Amino acid sequence: MDALENVLPQRFNNRLITWSKQVDRPLPWRRERDPYRIWLSEILLQQTRADTVVGYYHRFLKAFPTVQDLSDAPIDVVLKMWEGLGYYNRALNLHKTAQIVHTELKGQFPDTYEGLLALPGIGPYTAAAVASFAFGRHHAVVDGNVLRVISRLMGLQDPVDQPAIRQQIQYLANELMGTANAATYNQAIMDFGAIQCIPGNPDCPTCPFASDCVAFLTDAVSSLPIKRKKQPVADRYFVFYIFHKEETVWLMQRGHQDIWPQLFTFPALEVTAIPEKKRPLQLRNQLQAWTGLDLSIRFPHAPELKQLLSHQRIHGYFLPVHLPAKTKVPADWVSVRKGDFSAQALPRILKTYLESYGLPI
Numbered sequence: 565m566d567a568l569e570n571v572l573p574q575r576f577n578n579r580l581i582t583w584s585k586q587v588d589r590p591l592p593w594r595r596e597r598d599p600y601r602i603w604l605s606e607i608l609l610q611q612t613r614a615d616t617v618v619g620y621y622h623r624f625l626k627a628f629p630t631v632q633d634l635s636d637a638p639i640d641v642v643l644k645m646w647e648g649l650g651y652y653n654r655a656l657n658l659h660k661t662a663q664i665v666h667t668e669l670k671g672q673f674p675d676t677y678e679g680l681l682a683l684p685g686i687g688p689y690t691a692a693a694v695a696s697f698a699f700g701r702h703h704a705v706v707d708g709n710v711l712r713v714i715s716r717l718m719g720l721q722d723p724v725d726q727p728a729i730r731q732q733i734q735y736l737a738n739e740l741m742g743t744a745n746a747a748t749y750n751q752a753i754m755d756f757g758a759i760q761c762i763p764g765n766p767d768c769p770t771c772p773f774a775s776d777c778v779a780f781l782t783d784a785v786s787s788l789p790i791k792r793k794k795q796p797v798a799d800r801y802f803v804f805y806i807f808h809k810e811e812t813v814w815l816m817q818r819g820h821q822d823i824w825p826q827l828f829t830f831p832a833l834e835v836t837a838i839p840e841k842k843r844p845l846q847l848r849n850q851l852q853a854w855t856g857l858d859l860s861i862r863f864p865h866a867p868e869l870k871q872l873l874s875h876q877r878i879h880g881y882f883l884p885v886h887l888p889a890k891t892k893v894p895a896d897w898v899s900v901r902k903g904d905f906s907a908q909a910l911p912r913i914l915k916t917y918l919e920s921y922g923l924p925i
């Protein structure tokens with residue numbers, strides 16, 4: 565491929581490995597060879613910064629030292645431990661994969677790229693990372709850092725989030741790795757993207773590839789990598805009803821689909837627009853149609869809270885509703901002692917509300 569003429573693999577990975585010897589990020593999964601620990605760290609690292617992951621990694625390993633421990637744990641316990649990391653489907657897939665490895669694969673992770681790729685929650689990047697770090701398999705990783713490095717180095721002018729261009733970059737990554745040790749090379753190129761070839765304005769004059777890098781030589785660093793237009797963000801509006809009585813509040817567990825899968829929230833109604841504070845009757849009627857409860861509603865003093873997810877902006881409105889004695893609540897609501905949410909994983913918007921405003925007395 566023409567792009568490789570500028571950056572011959574042998575010269576590239578010699579310089580890359582030399583560069584990497586000067587930096588050594590002290591991360592706990594570094595030089596780890598245990599597939600369970602490597603896989604766990606890679607799933608935690610998807611969409612999340614390494615410094616945030618460190619604490620979660622230690623807590624998960626303490627609670628679930630082996631894949632069997634994770635497999636045997638109730639999903640609600642896993643979700644509670646995941647709380648705050650977002651993208652909760654990762655936690656569901658983590659649990660599913662642990663169960664498959666424990667029950668169907670006799671506790672052994674597959675030792676091939678293809679075998680790993682077949683497991684829930686493991687895509688091409690994670691399969692390559694686990695296959696190379698745990699089993700020394702010769703597969704180059706392509707994550708966001710590697711995409712950036714290669715597209716700049718080669719001066720790629722196509723959007724890197726298009727499948728065909730991703731494939732081209734995977735090919736280039738494999739070629740660049742050449743015959744280098746896969747684990748060493750993969751770690752080095754990811755570090756290089758995270759430390760040297762950073763988004764925005766990297767320190768190109770100190771870069772070991774400055775004399776070869778097409779982006780640097782053509783003054784195109786800040787415009788690469790090219791990405792397609794972002795998906796528009798959709799606004800969604802939720803009214804969270806804080807049903808309470810004496811020392812009790814009620815929660816509902818969400819389904820598998822949609823945002824916050826299997827997390828707990830206050831019973832919530834999704835509405836099509838910002839609920840108008842001047843229309844208590846409308847909310848009261850909606851509530852009655854949904855729950856069968858005929859209750860008066862006080863308007864909240866809390867302001868609207870927002871949470872930005874990957875392609876959605878969630879607007880949350882919190883309405884305290886006092887339940888009169890002997891009210892029969894729907895069977896799928898879960899009663900919780902006020903303030904004791906130690907067993908239920910809550911979405912960030914609820915935690916923010918509780919931290920800021922607390923529960924009604």
Ligand code: SF4
Nearest residue numbers: 761766768771777780
């Ligand atoms: S010269 Fe700059 S843009 Fe090119 S690889 Fe090095 S840090 Fe990245």
